Amino acid sequence: MSFLPSFQPLYSLSGFVVGMLVGLTGVGGGSLMTPLLVLLFGVHPATAVGTDLLYAAITKTAGTAVHGMHGRVNWKVVAMLGAGSVPAALLMLWLMAGVDRKSPEIAHLITFSLGLLLFLTAFMLLFRNQALAQARKWRGEREAVSPRSIALLTVLLGLVLGVLVTMTSVGAGALGVTVLLVLYPQTDVREIVGSDIVHAVPLTLIGGMGYWAIGEINWTMLGTLLVGSIPGIVVGSLIAPRVHERVIRLVLAATLVIVAWKLVFG
Template sequence: MTHIDLSANFAFLAGLHIHPLYALSGLLVGALVGLTGVGGGSLMTPILVLLFGVHPATAVGTDLLYAAITKGVGTAIHGTRRTVDWRLVGLLAIGSIPATLLTLFGIEHCGKSAAMSSLITHVLGYALFLTAIMLLLRGRIRRYAERQQAEALAAGADETKLHMRRIALTIVVGLVLGFLVSLSSVGAGALGVTALILLYPQLPTVRIVGSDIAHAVPLTFLAGAGYFFLGKVDVSMLLSLLIGSIPGIIAASLLAPRLPEKALRVMLAAVLALVGFKLVTAS
């Protein structure tokens, strides 16, 4: 009979500590995600970097696994409601998976250098600016995309060529998201949804959101696992964030239908722009 020594596992568990302030941050960000559908990576990583002084690479790596777990729950819900376009998820993954692997290779090669920390911080800051703009303009982007598609079909455009073009652009969107999310943990939510609305204005918003969330799970898990094996994930921090975020997401999801979505999006966009400015000008 093989003897299994559990002492190392118990020692590891004993070394984990739940940080109340991390849990509180997880609660607040989880509630915001539940209310607006975005904001996880956009807010959690800046909070860890700016408020707690966490190294940018560690903040990104921990946030990626945090996002993978929380969005896994969202994917399960969307999957049971059949609001996921799995073909769309596959096209995005064709671009995002190779981009994620290449980005992780670059991070491993550069290590925790000052240049890499500065790059992550600045990419994160500019990504937040872009996310804020996309949040405010999402409705106009949808109307513009619908109008362009209708005009193209009315002018006799070849539907097959339009379809192939959308496929190619979807793969490119996945590639960009893979790089951006792996480097800064930002983009899988607001940027991904907005890009898909622009490419597929005929799809219901809930189906686009469900597909984007489903794509974010393997993307963030793969990137987060890469950071974990590179030693850039704080497990105690991750557990603390999840302890706060899970009840926050549940409570906010129940409250969301009673609150004005437009006001929430404007508030979130303002916060993201402020944090982005702080990150860009911090170094």
């Protein structure tokens, strides 16, 4: 287990910036925090992922409480997602525990996978509405999908998210919400988002605790990030109605593409 020797103000500043962007855009912190730790601060990818998973579990807990109080959670969907994601996360943790996480091959696998998911996140930021329209059009041209098939696809989505989130700390927001909107087109978007956030809490908590068990959590860094990110999320949420949302999405998507390119192609 690694520890920083002292309080690092730059981590808190980074946490504040990431938290504010999360509050402004709703994009998960993993899309921003993990690559920031890897590229800017030189944190090993496995340690960055593990620390960010616990960071996400803590920050999303507040979102869970808010959505739960307002009844914006479909607990059946959450249960089906968890039925796939929890076993997948445990399997991924078992695999991570059995490999040399400091090897260049494993570090490259994590950063490459992270980069691909950041490209996907940027695409969803820019073209989610168009992609959803095409997906719903395609689905509308097919015969009605049975509830059983929808349930199985939801569990399968949870399995995919369990693998991706445990390996990279990214995926639940960009991929999860979009696929859920396709599977449940009649469900209110706020309920979909709330369900995705609630599902992400146990998933990231299990992942984070697993990385702790294998010695890949930097507790001092985690605490320092939270010092900045919690106020940042509050500030971002407060100013979000006053900021042009499309401009922020464009800037954020461009940033994610640049970061993803750096992770994938060096």
